[in-house]
Amino acid sequence: MKIKLSEILQDTKTVAISGHIRPDGDCVGSCIGLYLYIQQEFPDVQPTVYLEEIRDSFKFLEGSDRIIYSCEEEKVYDLFIALDAGDKQRLGASAKYFDTAKRTVCIDHHISNPGYAQTNYIEAKASSTCELIYDILDEDKIGKNIAEALYMGIAHDTGVFQYTCTSSKTMQIAGKLMDKGIAFTDILDKTYFEKTYLQHQITGRALLESMRLMDGRCIISGLRQRDIDFYGVTPTDLDGISALLRNTEGVEVAIFLYEANTQEYKVSMRSKSYIDVQKVAQFFGGGGHVRAAGCTMQGSMHDVVNNLTREIAKQMPEEVQ
Known part of the structure; x- marks a missing residue:
């Protein structure tokens, strides 16, 4: 059910906006885009964005310097808006504000989302949460600063418009955002394509040590904590490795996993045409999309891969x- 922003902000003075842990481009773009629009069009409403630390490449966005990274303060908000978070646990520390808020709204495009808020706008066919945010805003009132945030999010979650979640509507929205005068090529270069030297090194290690199974239809690569420590990278530096593995000729599904804690692995899966990785992730307590999903699993790397x-x-x- 599509919602109207003016309706959900009715009788609201304070609103907390938050997304999922380890925020990606769509999460950051939707949170910042909505924050800037509320500030611009609803001056009587005080929005606050809570996220975990975002990538340096995202900090060109206006308003990114106002993100609150700590949830230690005890506050009760009139409204909590959860963006791009498939379940309440994915909100991380900011879930405390969700629990105490007078009203809650969730806007998301994950098919696994159970609809955990009081009001839910969940469209699994949408390319991104940024696309859904665009839908609830007045197009004529979207300025360049808001367009930059939404365009970045849509581009990231569609793999720069190459994933199957990209629709003609997605392309039309992207075009309208481009018409706002944004430097779209710079946004893609700086936030999507450009990598640090260490990112290239760890990606090369993951690709070099990958293996194929199931008659070459499945490709897997994994990193242990000692590998991550050796290269001096963080989990955010590992983004995109599963998508690169998926591009291997003859491969239908790609799995990338890394050790987050002792005997605990974060798993990212991507598929091309017929494997529903969301079902696999959901079986192990995770979620996501049909062609892109993830979960956290316990055990040795050998056990995780076998399962x-x-x-x-x-x-x-x-x-x-």
């Missing part, structure tokens, strides 16, 4: 199981 491939094999053609 994942066993579930993926159920969707593979019989001749490659």
Whole structure:
């Protein structure tokens, strides 16, 4: 059910806006875009954005310097808006404000989202949460600063408009945002394509040590904590590795995992055409989209890989199981 921003902000003086842990481009773009629009069009409403630390490349966005990274302060908000978070746990520390808020709204495009807020606008067919934010705003009132945030988010969640979640509507919205005068090529270069030297090194390590299974239809790569420590990278430096693995010729599904704690692995999965990785992720307590999903799993790397491939094999053609 599509919502109207003016309606959800009715009788609201304070609003907390937050997204998922380890915020990506869509999460940051939707939070900042909505924040800037509320500030611009609803001067009587005081919005606050809570997120975990964002990438330096995202900090060109106007308003990014006003993000609150700590949730230690005890506050009760009139409204809490959750963006791009498939479940309440994905909100991380900011979930405390969700629990105490007088009203809650969730805007998201994850098919696994159960609709955990009082009001939910969930469209699994949407390319991104930024696309849904665009839908609830007045197009004529979207300025360049807001357009930059929304364009960045849409571009990131569509893999620069190459993933199957990209629709003709997505392209039309992107075009309208470009017409606002944004430096769209710079946004893509600086926030999506450009990588640090260490990112290239760790990506090269992951690609070099990858292996193929299931008659070459599945490709897997994993990093242990000692590898991450050796290169001096953080989890955000590992973004995009699963998508690169997916681009391997003959591969249908790609799995990338890294050790976050002892015997705990973060898993990212991507598929091309017939494997529903969201079902696999959901089986292990995670979620996401049909072609892009993730979860957290316990055990040794060997156990995690075996458990994942066993579930993926159920969707593979019989001749490659």
